[in-house]
Amino acid sequence: MKIFPPQIWRLKEELYSIVFGKCEDCGEIMYPYRPVCRKCGSMRVTKVKSKGYGTLIRYTISYQHREGYEKLSPMIVGSVLLDEGIEIVAPISADPEEVRKGMRLQAALRKYYVDSSNGLIVYGIKFRPADQD
């Protein structure tokens, strides 16, 4: 995969935080964010940033990986119920031995990918086990 810097720059908000859309007219919540409401068609959709905490409701441990992601194998991807009440799919940065349904998670900035042709590194949000209070 070749990384094009402008594409990553444009995505900085979505990559470095969890942003969902909230329709100001009908209240519909959409993730990922989009500017037009899927329910009522309104364009009064505002961006809302999640606080980045949630609960793991199901997950899969994957033993197949794409080119350039060898170091992530086995990769964990989960359905995370954010504290704001939205379910999203996200990579989970945890040991396969410690991951379990119902565990508390918090968003963390992690390395996604290194483009071997130019050395560019893409960072983004993954979820890790939450710090204990």
Add this chain to the structure above:
Amino acid sequence: MVVIVGASIVPINRYYESSAEDLAFEAYKGLTGELKDRPKADVVVISSTYAELSTNSVNLANKIASYLGHQGSAVMRVEAGESGGPAVYTAFSLIKSGIADSVLLIGVEKMADQHGKTIQEYMARGLNYKDYLAGVMPVHYAALMMKKYIEVYRVDYDYFVNWPVKMHSYAVENPMAMLKFKVTPQQVKDSLVISEPIRLYDTGARGDGAAVVLLTSEEVARKYSDDLAKLQSVKGSSGDLEVSTSAMAVRDLALKLGDSVRDYYVQVHDSYSVAAAIQLEDLGLLPRGRSLTELDSVEVNFEGGLKARGYPGGATAVYQLAEIYLQLTQKFKGRTTSKEKALMISTDDLMTVAYGAKVIRE
């Protein structure tokens, strides 16, 4: 009226000696051998999802049309994920509207020239860009859907084993199938874990392939053949990607298709075992949470499905339409349906787009 006058497919396999153009030619040769006259196409419609990536070329529609001697035809490639349904929709619309009298519909995909990891990379480009950059793959979503299905309907992995066992049993009878062997429930349960709970036998078998269907208006149909099938209607829908036991696009498609699908021979797009269950249930063909235990009560995927007939990416819907034509004209060399009507359901890998085509024996 839109009429299917002929169809031909190349068995899905690994064709290291053949290009996309060569495969299209093989299928085309099979078609011309069945027709009374050389096909004239007002439009050549190509369905291929990964053409730019897997063949390192663009303008594939013109290259294939030219290779097949169809200079002068309008040419286009149509794509919306790994479905092929949009190309069927386009071909149908061109004739139904009167814009064209004949459309040569070609599905072609080259999957085997690259390593499996590279194919996974291509497939991941169908996800949103953030997921793609994070290393997420479609099979991860499918695994989460399967887990949700297990939670909601309180079934276990054995429930899903029914699908590959049934598809392989059908494929044994299909000389054009890619995986012509039976599998036992134990073999499925012992197969390689891809992304748990999904195992190798829960996924479609990807390969190279090409299929060709000639569609015409009623006025010119008998110039080509007396074995005709009517393409009655084609509907399409789309939706968001969700981890759910139901797919928004398929649900909406079912509403658009209207009447009960119980009277139809049905083909579904079983990219994963859980995708087959969701489609059968969203269509209302089988009850929710029990579809894969009631497969003997319906006529579905007699060709072996993507699971065992093979999964040629964006060419899949053209294969489905070709096979349905062969079924209804009693030319199919495998398990055949006795029904007079057939319904093709074509989706992308994760069912965010869905197309349905109803075909009736003439």
